[in-house]
Amino acid sequence: MSLLETHKVTAFYGDFQALYGIDMKVEEGETVAIIGSNGAGKSSFLRTLAGLQAAARDSIRFGGEAIGGLPAHRIVGRGLAMVPEGRRLFPSLSVEENLLVGSYSRRAGPWNLQRLYALFPILGERRHNPGTALSGGQQQMVAIGRALMSNPRLLLCDEISLGLAPVVIKDIYAALPGIKAEGTSVLVVEQDVGQAMKVADRLYCFQEGRVSLAGRPAELTREQISSAYFGV
Amino acid sequence: MTEWIDTLVQGVLLGGLYSLFATGLALSFGVMRMINIAHGDFAILAAFAAIAIVEPLGLNPFVVLLVIVPLMGLFGYLLQRGVLNRTLGKDILPPLLVTFGFSIIIQNLLLVTFSADTRSLNVGELGTASIALGGDLAVGVLPLIIMGVAVAVLAGLQWLFSATPLGRAFRAASDDAEAAQLMGIDNRHIYGLAMGIAMAIVAIAGVFLAIRANITPADGPARLLYAFEAVIIGGLGSLWGTLAGGMILGVAQSVGLKADPGWGILAGHLAFLAVLAVRPNGLFARTRDR
Numbered sequence: 001m002s003l004l005e006t007h008k009v010t011a012f013y014g015d016f017q018a019l020y021g022i023d024m025k026v027e028e029g030e031t032v033a034i035i036g037s038n039g040a041g042k043s044s045f046l047r048t049l050a051g052l053q054a055a056a057r058d059s060i061r062f063g064g065e066a067i068g069g070l071p072a073h074r075i076v077g078r079g080l081a082m083v084p085e086g087r088r089l090f091p092s093l094s095v096e097e098n099l100l101v102g103s104y105s106r107r108a109g110p111w112n113l114q115r116l117y118a119l120f121p122i123l124g125e126r127r128h129n130p131g132t133a134l135s136g137g138q139q140q141m142v143a144i145g146r147a148l149m150s151n152p153r154l155l156l157c158d159e160i161s162l163g164l165a166p167v168v169i170k171d172i173y174a175a176l177p178g179i180k181a182e183g184t185s186v187l188v189v190e191q192d193v194g195q196a197m198k199v200a201d202r203l204y205c206f207q208e209g210r211v212s213l214a215g216r217p218a219e220l221t222r223e224q225i226s227s228a229y230f231g232v
Numbered sequence: 233m234t235e236w237i238d239t240l241v242q243g244v245l246l247g248g249l250y251s252l253f254a255t256g257l258a259l260s261f262g263v264m265r266m267i268n269i270a271h272g273d274f275a276i277l278a279a280f281a282a283i284a285i286v287e288p289l290g291l292n293p294f295v296v297l298l299v300i301v302p303l304m305g306l307f308g309y310l311l312q313r314g315v316l317n318r319t320l321g322k323d324i325l326p327p328l329l330v331t332f333g334f335s336i337i338i339q340n341l342l343l344v345t346f347s348a349d350t351r352s353l354n355v356g357e358l359g360t361a362s363i364a365l366g367g368d369l370a371v372g373v374l375p376l377i378i379m380g381v382a383v384a385v386l387a388g389l390q391w392l393f394s395a396t397p398l399g400r401a402f403r404a405a406s407d408d409a410e411a412a413q414l415m416g417i418d419n420r421h422i423y424g425l426a427m428g429i430a431m432a433i434v435a436i437a438g439v440f441l442a443i444r445a446n447i448t449p450a451d452g453p454a455r456l457l458y459a460f461e462a463v464i465i466g467g468l469g470s471l472w473g474t475l476a477g478g479m480i481l482g483v484a485q486s487v488g489l490k491a492d493p494g495w496g497i498l499a500g501h502l503a504f505l506a507v508l509a510v511r512p513n514g515l516f517a518r519t520r521d522r
Contacts, residue, residue, distance in 0.1 A: 050414060076416035088411040090404045101404045104397060105416030150416060 003028045003185055004049070004080075004154055005061045009068070011044045011053050018044040020209045026154060031176065031186045033196035036206035037229060042189040043085055045206070046156050049187075050082040051075040063153065077105045081152035085159045087143040089131035096127040098142050102149030109151025110182045116145040119178050137168035144172070148179065155179065157188040161195060173199055193225060207231050234368045236490070241371055243486030247462075247479030248379030249444065252437035253455055254462035254474040255385060256430035262469060263406045263426040264312075264320060266327045270334035271459060273452030274431060275438030277338050278304050280449070282439045283351050293353040293443055300439060301432045308431025309424040316427065317420050335452060342449030350446035353439065378440050382478075385433055386471050393471070402426060461504040467514025476515060480507070 008021040019041045026032045034042050047053045049060060051072035060068035062080055089098050099116060117124030120141040126134060131142050140160055147155055161169040176199055179186060190196040196203060197217040205213040205228040213220070213228030226232070257271050282296045319326035361373040393399035405412040405422045413419060441447060441455070462481050466473025481500050488499020507515065
């Protein structure tokens with residue numbers, strides 16, 4: 001049984017259909033990347049998984065349980081946490097308070113403040129600062145840490161490299177092995193194909209709300225990817 | 233000179249009552265970004281509910297607080313979950329209209345049930361007891377108790393907001409409701425709890441008001457106005473600011489009243505206007521402009 005399995009997931013933005021029947025899987029312990037251009041439906045898909053957009057109950061199965069369309073706060077409690085696009089830290093909370101809010105659902109697991117400060121030492125140093133007073137890269141670490149505090153079985157990361165300098169992106173992705181080592185599976189949405197190829201065990205390419213390509217990075221050719229990515 | 237010091241002291245203590253009215257309003261605005269137009273009417277409703285229990289049973293009004301406060305808290309939670317949560321969204325108008333409707337309904341229900349006569353809660357000698365401070369100066373025991381309760385309520389809220397998971401959830405939901413959901417926070421429940429706490433506090437305020445003064449079913453809107461002024465003077469997002477705002481309003485009203493019996497209320501409004509002109513965000517504002 002796969003950790004996450006979706007079957008014909010659709011999503012709408014008002015009258016506009018963003019997703020046309022997405023089928024995909026994430027196995028336990030895997031890192032999976034979704035690539036695709038702007039507007040391909042990657043973020044809509046993650047938002048639907050996290051419960052922020054409506055879905056048919058049986059279209060999303062997580063740990064064998066149908067979770068499609070459950071409210072977001074209940075999905076977190078089942079072990080599926082999301083790092084939202086744009087980080088979305090709470091401005092009136094300090095770094096540490098932002099992290100503590102992440103543990104609101106009180107799921108048991110390996111992650112706590114000490115573990116996170118070991119993973120991202122800079123956050124320990126700056127734990128009393130307002131979350132939004134940090135640099136973009138550090139804020140992204142807070143956003144990832146905040147999601148980890150709910151001890152998820154699967155971590156969804158929406159465009160975590162967006163707007164960050166390459167050296168900072170490298171730092172953030174360097175934390176990924178540490179996260180995987182705790183048994184957390186990861187699903188990342190990336191526009192940066194190179195980055196996605198480096199970290200992912202498997203890769204899905206979205207195009208206009210459909211899966212245009214799926215496979216292991218090593219088995220995919222550059223031509224296949226650019227054709228699936230751009231639709232040419 | 234003593235008279236003026238006395239006026240100042242009375243005004244400061246009156247601020248305790250005003251801040252109790254203001255805190256609930258500040259809480260519902262702070263967490264839900266919602267202005268409850270019926271806030272003052274809920275206070276009067278709680279006061280009349282207390283009167284309805286005290287008069288036939290001959291109970292002490294302070295004892296009735298033990299019943300009224302939890303009841304109003306529960307009522308607030310159910311009201312938010314059942315009605316007010318449905319009005320929240322990008323448009324700020326629906327909650328205003330719905331709570332305005334509640335204001336009218338409550339006033340008329342109270343009018344039908346209790347008539348337009350003025351009523352109050354009698355606490356016996358405590359109502360007139362005072363402590364001499366030397367010279368001709370004395371402070372009433374009742375206003376001191378009210379101030380003590382106001383400070384305790386504010387300190388309790390401060391602790392709740394800064395040191396508990398629930399307080400963090402309140403602040404997170406206020407900052408970004410959707411991101412808060414991603415943390416496992418059920419906003420509808422959190423908003424219900426915030427309104428429950430706001431209603432519990434406004435129940436205390438309403439009962440104290442009825443102990444201090446005469447009330448009628450139509451008194452709610454004026455109470456809303458004072459509460460609103462105290463919140464704005466203190467600055468949105470600052471709990472202790474509402475106490476300062478209440479005190480400034482109380483002192484202004486007392487001083488105005490001392491100068492001329494007709495000027496008390498006007499002086500309070502003028503003080504509010506003066507603060508708005510000089511510090512539009514209030515004296516201790518902590519919330520950011522959005």
